[in-house]
Amino acid sequence: MSEPLMVLHYNVDGSDFTVAGEASGAVKKVLKQLGVGAEVIRKVAIAMYECEINMVIHAHGGSIDVEIRPESVRMIHKDVGPGIPDVEKAMQAGFSTASQQVRELGFGAGMGLPNMKKYTDEMKITTELGKGTIVDMTVYIK
């Protein structure tokens, strides 16, 4: 793996649902300025946005590190939330533990993790109950 061309860091505020998506929007803009292809940008934006939403609704926020290389975009999402008890189950389309409040906001349909998987080339979830979760995703630039 080559050295990153650019490294970006964002803090995700877990108390304010209205700002969820700020980091994803910012990364989208940076990739566009770098001249990365539209399809890659779209994949990165959707995967990162889903993850950012998850961090806010399930895990009281956290941080995101983005590494941009000529061949890939890697996004590392870290939170200190409750952890995921059953990752396999959480990966199933339609499975959700989101509250009614979150559902009323248009999310919590159980599509977040399956969507991240669908739009990325590599995805690794490291989670520990009561400690937090790391979602590490990479999209290749072909």
Added chain:
Amino acid sequence: MKLREIKEILNATVLTGEDELDREVIAACGSDLMSDVLAFVKDQAMLLTGLVNGQVIRTAEMMDIHAVIFIRGKKPSDEIVDLAESRDIVIMETELPMYIACGMLYSAGLTGGSSKK
């Protein structure tokens, strides 16, 4: 179909993006569930929704959706309109309910929808 035609068909009011009505839309999606929009919507699409919050605009931003129509007379707040304006997204509102609004656009030839890709 141009946004200008869509505005006429739905008898909609433009809240931001009045000068962008010559934009072409080739598909539309009617949904109150942003998770589904993120999962299934394809390119150059427009979103019709009865959900009114800032995440509708952010979802549109991520999906490269350049126009959002709020149905059933739902009024977005100034913050939502400002967010859309800053993201270059056209917003309209119509009194029509979802089923009727989608049906009218479909009948008028806007038949592209979501994909399973």
